[in-house]
Amino acid sequence: MTQPETETQVPALTENRPADTRAEAFQGVRAARRSELAEDYVELIAELIQIQGEARPVDIASRMGVTAPTVAKTLDRLARDGLITRAKYRSIFLTDEGRALAKECRHRHEIVLRFLLGLGLDPETAERDAEGIEHYVSERTLELFAAFVARS
Amino acid sequence: MTQPETETQVPALTENRPADTRAEAFQGVRAARRSELAEDYVELIAELIQIQGEARPVDIASRMGVTAPTVAKTLDRLARDGLITRAKYRSIFLTDEGRALAKECRHRHEIVLRFLLGLGLDPETAERDAEGIEHYVSERTLELFAAFVARS
DNA sequence: ACCAAAAGTTAGACGATGCTAACAATCTGT
């Protein structure tokens, strides 16, 4: 036991909540983390198809900053999960589901990015931060971000 | 090949950037992801010590929403990484490094949370989103968040 | 002081995400 109980003062906003609520929040974060990579890939694939006409593993690898085998394995998982279709040595296609996810992700990404820019962040940092934040923003928050962008 | 090239219009903000810059952003996200769990644990441990006098695995498990063995293994990694010290069947202590990290995390968490609340988000959702977002917010962005909170 | 309950640990499995090394297929320039 032995409680010091003195120092920094309890932040209050966060701490006085039931353990279960907290646990749910963390479970939500873990769920988001699981879909994060899939979202990034699908978003990038959609983009490559749009601007290059096709999505090839080599381009995904260079933009994601990972090696080709890593891309291959991830693409296999995406295919297994019904987000893309692929054939050996050929370029990648999104399924309807994948396309829908890509659209949603791009939408979120755009809003988060514009929001950060609207807040006064430099484009470089805004892009970096958006890449991480976009997966953890709830629908409500996204709406607030959008509203902020609209009125700024 | 075969390019549709028609539909949604390229978002522009995101896409016309060198692949390397993008790769760096993703590498940053992956780095953040790696430290995310450690940060959450250390933050929670600090909090438990503060409000309960000690941090025990069972409390961590219930608040993180994971099982005891998961906590045990994670704590081993934290100890290996010099963030905590522990002895068998005893409660957990933060090292100086761990305490510093916890302080920094709490600070970030507080700012992000207040920012979201200031934006008009309900406390429940704000807490959930903050839990995910806090790990992906750069120093610059944090400053902007703090400024926003201050003037709102 | 003992025994049951609670807490903690260990072992072992599994999937995700990354890597390197080695091999196979495709593309390209002459």
Added chain:
DNA sequence: ACAGATTGTTAGCATCGTCTAACTTTTGGT
């Protein structure tokens, strides 16, 4: 049309983070 470069795949490995099952230690009530 073929050789070399590029791209893609496969195999194999490591680490992380999660779990369940089984075991051990500590704690608390009578």
